[in-house]
Ligand SMILES: Nc1ncnc2c1ncn2[C@@H]1O[C@H](COP(=O)(O)OP(=O)(O)OP(=O)(O)O)[C@@H](O)[C@H]1O
């Protein structure tokens with residue numbers, strides 16, 4: 192026993208606590224952001240798509256300002272928070288850096304959490320852009336409840352970065368494969384979401400987690416909730432549920448596919 | 456104290472449905488390891504060994520023997536199908552993070568982060584081992600200097616040459632100053648000079664107390680570097696010996712190939728005292744001798760006396776596989 196203590200260090204058990212793993216997750220997130228922010232699929236899906244889609248949805252239509260802002264924010268946070276995540280795992284499997292990570296003293300959960308954190312930060316940073324633009328151009332016309340919007344942004348970034356972990360679970364080493372599959376899924380979700388339109392006008396809106404984020408933003412911009420008087424509470428509850436559910440599912444799927452990443 | 460104890464370690468691969476359909480065989484030796492219709496690949500098959508603290512332990516075997524699979528199990532990449540791994544007496548899979556904290560690994564294929572610089576790669580790995588920022592930078596710079604990468608530390612590693620990448624990989628494995636260092640074919644594919652530098656540095660680290668576990672398919676590298684060598688073939692451990700004994704085994708098979716201008720008499724050659732056996736193969740004579748030097752001299756004498764002329768002489772290095780066969784079959788195979 193004494194020998195093992197000497198070998199593994201006296202601080203052994205303390206060193207491996209939660210805070211340590213969190214710090215290592217932060218290191219992984221930082222690495223992800225630094226390496227992947229400028230990769231073509233990330234730029235295309237995270238930045239070019241939102242811009243193109245925004246104009247496709249809105250040009251030639253008369254849309255009330257709050258719906259314009261909520262729709263744009265929802266689209267941006269959804270697309271940016273899911274742009275890095277699904278790309279990192281197949282890329283690192285292909286480049287064999289994933290193997291490198293696994294041999295370091297970090298748990299799989301830490302790696303997943305780190306990847307999620309990078310998606311989260313990417314989403315938050317980029318969805319600040321439409322918010323700031325909205326404020327600059329429309330600040331005189333509307334009242335904004337900032338705090339609620341910010342909390343909603345964090346929550347939505349959490350939901351969609353967890354979602355992006357699910358997308359990254361298939362153990363492929365070809366980033367292109369994942370991209371096609373994620374694009375299909377993402378477009379489906381976008382069309383199921385009531386972007387740039389009153390939520391009540393969209394028959395299937397309740398399926399999409401984005402709906403609840405849009406509703407919160409709408410309410411913070413002075414509109415009425417689509418879900419009744421306490422609608423905003425319902426929104427927060429359902430979003431949280433989605434986030435936890437996605438995270439749980441992602442951890443489960445990754446646990447299942449992890450070993451398949453090392454098939455040479 | 457043993458640094459590593461391995462008991463009954465086993466890894467079987469079951470091909471996925473897709474692979475089965477394609478009938479994808481990675482390796483000819485694979486077929487023989489497949490079992491029945493469920494075609495399980497026995498990559499590593501119930502092996503036992505110990506690595507002593509402070510030694511350089513070699514894992515020698517031909518392509519597809521199971522070396523990489525073993526090292527991937529020891530470093531926590533692959534989960535064993537069966538068996539036990541103890542790292543300084545502690546079961547690896549009871550607390551893999553704790554065990555990994557004291558290990559470093561240089562994988563078979565280069566896998567540095569191409570989009571990070573040399574220094575960033577090292578700093579990132581240091582962070583994952585919980586090394587403070589100040590310490591990280593100073594250690595990284597020391598290593599980069601030692602491995603002659605310091606000038607290029609701010610260059611993205613996609614611009615590194617193969618040899619530089621391999622050295623950077625070693626630096627990454629050494630960042631945490633590990634108790635055990637795992638090296639998968641550390642010198643394969645490198646030019647002579649790079650591999651000399653790497654071999655020397657590995658030996659230096661070992662002298663300072665680091666336990667080294669390395670795989671190779673090159674008997675000479677193993678002989679040169681290792682204190683003890685385990686030999687693996689087709690997933691099974693077939694021997695564990697010192698380099699001296701291995702060398703003896705290799706020297707027991709000494710042969711020369713002679714190409715003559717005219718036919719020689721096999722029986723006459725075989726009667727020479729230093730010749731063990733003669734085989735005529737196509738246009739040359741494969742002559743197995745007791746001692747290389749004596750053998751060649753005696754054969755030359757004979758050639759002179761018979762007025763034969765020599766077209767070409769090749770001394771013959773036995774292949775790893777031949778030594779293996781000898782080990783497995785007790786030499787009856789020749
Ligand atoms: N992930 C995997 N899935 C299926 N089969 C595998 C996998 N990894 C290795 N194998 C098979 O297991 C056997 C042992 O492979 P391994 O890579 O361990 O050999 P090796 O001794 O490292 O060979 P080399 O000298 O070529 O590196 C091979 O037949 C290989 O095809």
Ligand SMILES: [Mg+2]
Nearest residue numbers: 522523524563
């Ligand atoms: Mg190998």
